Amino acid sequence: MTTDTKAGAPFAASPPLPESGTGTPVPAPPGGARDAAIVTRGLTKRFRGGQVAVDSLDLVVPRGSVFGFLGPNGSGKTTTIRMLLGLVTPTSGTRELLGVPLAEALPSVGALVEGPAFYPYLSGRDNLLRYDAADRTADPRTARERVAAALDRVGLAAAAGKRYRAYSLGMRQRLAIAAALLGPRELLILDEPTNGLDPQGTREVRALIKEIAAEGVTVFVSSHLLAEVEQMCTHAAIMRAGRLVAQGSLAGLRAGEVPRVRVETPDVARAARVLRELGLMDVHAGEGEVTASLEDVAAEHANAELVRAGVAVRGLAVVRPSLEDVFVELTGEGFDVDG
Numbered sequence: 001m002t003t004d005t006k007a008g009a010p011f012a013a014s015p016p017l018p019e020s021g022t023g024t025p026v027p028a029p030p031g032g033a034r035d036a037a038i039v040t041r042g043l044t045k046r047f048r049g050g051q052v053a054v055d056s057l058d059l060v061v062p063r064g065s066v067f068g069f070l071g072p073n074g075s076g077k078t079t080t081i082r083m084l085l086g087l088v089t090p091t092s093g094t095r096e097l098l099g100v101p102l103a104e105a106l107p108s109v110g111a112l113v114e115g116p117a118f119y120p121y122l123s124g125r126d127n128l129l130r131y132d133a134a135d136r137t138a139d140p141r142t143a144r145e146r147v148a149a150a151l152d153r154v155g156l157a158a159a160a161g162k163r164y165r166a167y168s169l170g171m172r173q174r175l176a177i178a179a180a181l182l183g184p185r186e187l188l189i190l191d192e193p194t195n196g197l198d199p200q201g202t203r204e205v206r207a208l209i210k211e212i213a214a215e216g217v218t219v220f221v222s223s224h225l226l227a228e229v230e231q232m233c234t235h236a237a238i239m240r241a242g243r244l245v246a247q248g249s250l251a252g253l254r255a256g257e258v259p260r261v262r263v264e265t266p267d268v269a270r271a272a273r274v275l276r277e278l279g280l281m282d283v284h285a286g287e288g289e290v291t292a293s294l295e296d297v298a299a300e301h302a303n304a305e306l307v308r309a310g311v312a313v314r315g316l317a318v319v320r321p322s323l324e325d326v327f328v329e330l331t332g333e334g335f336d337v338d339g
């Protein structure tokens with residue numbers, strides 16, 4: 001996904017046109033899908049060359065969640081998002097947004113897929129006015145109010161009259177999100193919204209996503225950054241090579257992983273022996289520290305036993321599993337991106 005200026009390019013693509021509908025609404029599967037903002041069933045996209053970009057995807061995105069759609073580059077995130085928005089026709093399977101057929105839902109869905117191309121010499125406000133004018137469902141008489149509200153919502157009210165080219169990367173991306181928020185939205189779908197941003201811009205966009213979610217909008221956001229999803233999201237789905245590896249709340253995803261204890265000590269050999277004797281598993285003795293899987297042993301009990309055995313404990317910490325641990329556990333592979 002890119003969000004950049006294409007000087008002289010024709011004005012940005014208008015908001016996605018509704019498809020003719022997806023047929024019968026998908027019946028709610030068990031597990032709260034009735035309250036879902038997005039439900040897909042067997043959603044599949046096979047491109048003409050035979051490449052299966054998305055393979056039988058069953059996704060349930062709870063309303064009110066900030067849902068991280070996580071996967072390495074090429075794992076099928078953008079293709080899924082394009083299918084959700086009716087920009088790509090699925091080869092098979094169904095998708096339902098906001099509990100109604102796609103055409104009905106799309107006016108309540110804001111999206112940032114390929115970032116809109118803004119004119120560098122126009123102000124943020126004028127760019128949004130042009131963007132709004134391209135939406136044939138929007139009432140031109142209320143365009144100014146809509147644009148002002150969207151700019152205010154992303155914190156650009158004070159910079160509304162500034163030319164786009166003077167905007168920082170973060171401001172540019174916030175303007176793109178403002179474009180997705182021109183109407184009243186229940187669901188916001190963002191494809192890699194922090195991609196290509198500097199650290200400041202990334203912080204701005206992450207903070208904005210949290211604010212929008214706090215107002216009750218469900219946010220579905222794709223990312224190839226594990227750390228980003230951990231910081232920003234309440235729920236996540238993990239994709240790998242077009243397939244869904246896992247989905248759920250972050251707490252639920254991590255729950256299958258046993259926490260580890262890390263003991264800082266000069267007596268690594270003795271500490272490792274004590275921990276093994278206590279029943280801790282997967283004990284690793286390193287330079288000045290021992291780590292082990294806690295299993296059912298309470299950390300304070302392990303600490304007391306170490307001290308009783310005469311181990312000099314300099315520090316002891318319980319390390320909660322990360323999403324990366326979950327990913328590695330599920331796939332046997334590392335997540336091939338940096339944080």
Ligand SMILES: Nc1ncnc2c1ncn2[C@@H]1O[C@H](COP(=O)(O)OP(=O)(O)OP(=O)(O)O)[C@@H](O)[C@H]1O
Pocket residue numbers: 001047048049051052053071072073074075076077078079080224
């Ligand atoms: N129009 C297309 N024709 C053929 N293959 C495609 C097309 N679009 C995507 N693909 C392939 O489908 C797979 C999934 O791509 P997709 O862009 O959905 O992944 P992604 O997770 O969004 O990755 P990225 O973050 O790199 O865009 C990739 O192997 C890609 O090369």
